[in-house]
Amino acid sequence: MRRIALFITTVVIGILAIALGFWQLGRHAERAQRNRIATAGHELPPLVGDSVSPPVLLPNRRAIVVGMLDESREFLLRNRLVAGVPAVMVITPLRLPGSDTALLVNRGYVPAPDAVDPGASSWSEKERRIFHGTLLPIPDRGDGAPITRNGRESWHSLDLGMLRRRIPYPIAELYLLAEPDSASPAHTVRGAVYPFRAELPPMDQGPHLSYAMQWFGIAAAVVAFGVFFILRPMPKASTVNGQRSTGRPQ
Helix, strand or coil, X not given: CHHHHHXXXXXXXXXXXXXXXXXXXXXXXXXXHHHHHHHHHHXXXXXECCCCCCCCCCCCCEEEEECEECHHHCEEEEEEEECCEEEEEEEEEEECCCCCCEEEEEEEEEECCCCCCCCCCCCCCCCCCEEEEEEEECCCCCCCCCEEECCEEEECXXXXXXXXXXXXCCEEEEEEEECCCCCCCCEEECCEEECECCCCCCCCCCCHHHHHHHHHHHHHHHHHXXXXXXXXXXXXXXXXXXXXXXXXXX
16 A cells, blocks of 8 residues: 555656646747747837937837936946956936836946946936837836945846836836947946947747756656556565565575
């Protein structure tokens, strides 16, 4: 009876591992679909705004937006690394003409020795009115973990809900990842131009397919263990010189 219970346990574990494997396959398919949508959107002509009205904001689309930077509400994304150098990313609201909603602009990286505080420089681009880039969704995970150090606010990550609670005017659900253009640089240090514009996140397939194969392998190993080691017939007892023997040394 105990062997049957152990075998049932291995079957249950195997079924659970198979279910987790199919779940990872589902996540793999979802990610591939998102990548296809993002690639198709990026290949379309850019959305264009002007000094009178902003463009319609659509995710994964390139855009050219016009507006005024609100550097008083600027903040940083900390704990970044670019080309092996600790850095932060500069996020600044762009007030769009004809709209009460601002668009966050990721203006790129600036070096920071501790990846939190870039020092006293302002990295200002007050003269900028036009930004080129790609529109990406702002995550809404519940808490971007904002902290303030030396008068600068930094976040672990963008978080839509908390940003909307801390910024006194509406912000769009998308942000613009600014890309380099022909405008004059904001700040130059030892020949490097800052903010250093960030690149689009890579659209790889992620680890989900590998995880799925691992779960299926675990399921196969567990079930094989149950069949070969739990259900395997036990050696039959025999009688030698009137004594009962199990075939094992005494």
